[in-house]
Amino acid sequence: MAMAPSLPQAVTLLSFWTVVVGMPDPTKRDQLMRQEASRQTGGEVVLNPAEQKLDAKLCQMKEREMWADPFPPALHFFKAKPLIQRSSVFKLLRDMPKGGALHLHSSSMVSVEWLVKNVTYRPNCYVCFTWDNSVRFVFSQRQPFPRWDCFYWQLLHTLRAKNRDPTGFDASLMQHLTLVTEDPDGEYPNQDAVWEKFEKAFIATAGLVSHAPVLRDYIYQGLQELHQDNIMYLELRSGLSRAYELDGTIHDKMWTLRTFQEVTKEFVKDHPDFLGARLILAVHRAWSSSEVKAAVKEAIELQKEFPDVVAGFDLVGREDSGRPLWYFRDALSLPEQLGVTLPYFFHAGETDEEGTEVDQNILDALLFNTRRIGHGYALAHHPLAKELSRERNVAVELCPISNQVLKLVSDLRNHPAAVLMSEGHPMVISSDDPSMFGTTGLAYDFFQAFMGIGGLKANLGTLKELALNSIRYSSLPDHLKDTGQALWQKKWDAFILAHL
Incomplete structure (x- = not known):
């Protein structure tokens, strides 16, 4: 809620609410519209001539895109x-x-592209795939002992070398570190589902970013x-x-x-x-x-x-x-x-x-x-x-x-x-x-x-x-x-x- 108007503002506003017979005064309407616009974020920012010129250009661009179908902000x-x-x-x-x-x-x-393409290609990076379709990473001089939900750790370098599609393999790792999907409504039908994946991704990332050199x-x-x-x-x-x-x-x-x-x-x-x-x-x-x-x-x-x-x-x-x-x-x-x-x-x-x-x-x-x-x-x-x-x-x-x-x-x-x-x-x-x-x-x-x-x-x-x-x-x-x-x-x- 905006702060209560000062006395001069209140008097100005009250002047609009007199009983109108017939057509309202267009001048008062314009004044009211300007006064309301001045309250919005940036409404009292004074633009210099160069800024006004760019603002006019931006407004034209915006008007063209506001009527796009589909309109991006209305989509996931x-x-x-x-x-x-x-x-x-x-x-x-x-x-x-x-x-x-x-x-x-x-x-x-x-x-996540940097994490996968850079960090997971470093030596001594191990990965484990958990029972709940998540991953864990850790850097170690030798094969890690079982920990968390991980009973079998694999050296990523070896695993990637065996894979016939390293690009696809990297893409699958990225999917574990992000919420991005082609079907967000189907994969995340409710808040519980999306938060579950959200928290798993944080856990997966932790083993990579908490390694001191990384x-x-x-x-x-x-x-x-x-x-x-x-x-x-x-x-x-x-x-x-x-x-x-x-x-x-x-x-x-x-x-x-x-x-x-x-x-x-x-x-x-x-x-x-x-x-x-x-x-x-x-x-x-x-x-x-x-x-x-x-x-x-x-x-x-x-x-x-x-x-x-x-x-x-x-x-x-x-x-x-x-x-x-x-x-x-x-x-x-x-x-x-x-x-x-x-x-x-x-x-x-x-x-x-x-x-x-x-x-x-x-x-x-x-x-x-x-x-x-x-x-x-x-x-x-x-x-x-x-x-x-x-x-x-x-x-x-x-x-x-x-x-x-x-x-x-x-x-x-x-x-x-x-x-x-x-x-x-x-x-x-x-x-x-x-x-x-x-x-x-x-x-x-x-x-x-x-x-x-x-x-x-x-x-x-x-x-x-x-x-x-x-x-x-x-x-x-x-x-x-x-x-x-x-x-x-x-x-x-x-x-x-x-x-x-």
């Missing part, structure tokens, strides 16, 4: 993707400087894929899985944080137009309260040790089957009790089960002073939470493709965020788990939000505000936000001139 993304790739609007969005990616999970930040390359490759999509900053949710060496040595979380810090610094040195990356430490909401309390205490210590790297804390996992935030109230109150600050960036409202205990996560996230709301799909059904989050400048991290693939909404024109965008609610666009959905970067999610959720009224001002929001609502300190906005503005000005 796996079917819409090839149509999107042919879109002129999408090609423009790929070139657009998008600011930062603020909602991304560490196990799914790199394309982890370094994986972080760098993830930043590279973001940079290629004209993204200049990252906030990554990570559980800090303990990295392992070939001889079985297990590193602690401090090692992982140092590695992330070192690789990020190396990437920034190689790409001076990249602002940097930070981590939001995350644990699964299936954990017990005591386990989460220990994790919060650990996050406080890790943030003290790495203040420039650790941005805050979150709880992840499927909300509908996990414990609600209120269950963890003792654990989440710990920082205040200790007199320290640990910023929260809670997933909340990633549900369509209105009125349930899980649905209350939106309000509980605000009670615990969350800095942003991850997904916030249910926020439109909570007028008080919507008002509070707007007053506090708590932005929603909108991940449209994730919401559609995980079966919260089928036609993105019906996404609840359409209401939030029409009201200019604080919002950023992100991609959640891009490798799981067959994407990289943010361009696809920007397309879905711009074309499907924003509708015909969303324009260049909308895009500009959304990109700037990703710096404005980041966890960066103010002086780095200023640096980031200046760097982004330089990129934006070059983008405008290049597309006139």
Whole structure:
């Protein structure tokens, strides 16, 4: 819900609601339309002459594509993707400087093609096929002992050499690491089915990316894929899985944080137009309260040790089957009790089960002073939470493709965020788990939000505000936000001139 209008605004609005006899005044109608449009995301952005020229060009492109049949945002993304790739609007969005990616999970930040074509071709990589049609990977100097659901490990190099169709074999491995399928409705008839495959894919990926030499390359490759999509900053949710060496040595979380810090610094040195990356430490909401309390205490210590790297804390996992935030109230109150600050960036409202205990996560996230709301799909059904989050400048991290693939909404024109965008609610666009959905970067999610959720009224001002929001609502300190906005503005000005 938008904030209550000021007295002058209220007087202006009341002037429209006089009794009309005959034809309404067209001038007043135009004024009313302009006033409503000014409230949408980007509605108050003032475009300079060059931006106005590109906006006119973009609007023409958009109008042509809005009437396409089929209309990509109305289709499941796996079917819409090839149509999107042919879109002129999408090609423009790929070139657009998008600011930062603020909602991304560490196990799914790199394309599965890179994982399979690069990582699984490395020496000493073993694979196991489980009874429930999943896979596990591990790097080892010798054939691993039975573990997890794996009784028989095979060296991938040997297995691939025996296969007559190595390309098909690699494609089958990729299918285990992603949700992508030609028949999404048939393969995932409900949310339970898609989440089951989703969680299996995360487990399958873990053995690859937690191998210490791979982890370094994986972080760098993830930043590279973001940079290629004209993204200049990252906030990554990570559980800090303990990295392992070939001889079985297990590193602690401090090692992982140092590695992330070192690789990020190396990437920034190689790409001076990249602002940097930070981590939001995350644990699964299936954990017990005591386990989460220990994790919060650990996050406080890790943030003290790495203040420039650790941005805050979150709880992840499927909300509908996990414990609600209120269950963890003792654990989440710990920082205040200790007199320290640990910023929260809670997933909340990633549900369509209105009125349930899980649905209350939106309000509980605000009670615990969350800095942003991850997904916030249910926020439109909570007028008080919507008002509070707007007053506090708590932005929603909108991940449209994730919401559609995980079966919260089928036609993105019906996404609840359409209401939030029409009201200019604080919002950023992100991609959640891009490798799981067959994407990289943010361009696809920007397309879905711009074309499907924003509708015909969303324009260049909308895009500009959304990109700037990703710096404005980041966890960066103010002086780095200023640096980031200046760097982004330089990129934006070059983008405008290049597309006139």
